């Protein structure tokens with residue numbers, strides 16, 4: 001299966017023999033690398049424009065955010081965290 005990497009924070013995506021896509025996402029905030037394993041076909045669906053909640057509902061919120069924007073939980077909180085009154 002050929003595909004491209006449209007997002008610079010996704011530094012690798014490799015399909016394994018089990019029909020899974022093993023992606024490495026580098027957080028744009030802290031540069032930590034996160035490995036995310038998904039269904040390969042669903043992952044391609046997402047790359048092709050499917051909503052992540054439809055294509056990859058099994059991912060947790062942090063994994064979805066990493067794939068979409070390249071930010072991990074702690075960096076997300078730093079950038080967008082709710083302001084305290």
Ligand SMILES: [Zn+2]
Nearest residue numbers: 027030072075
């Ligand atoms: Zn981070």
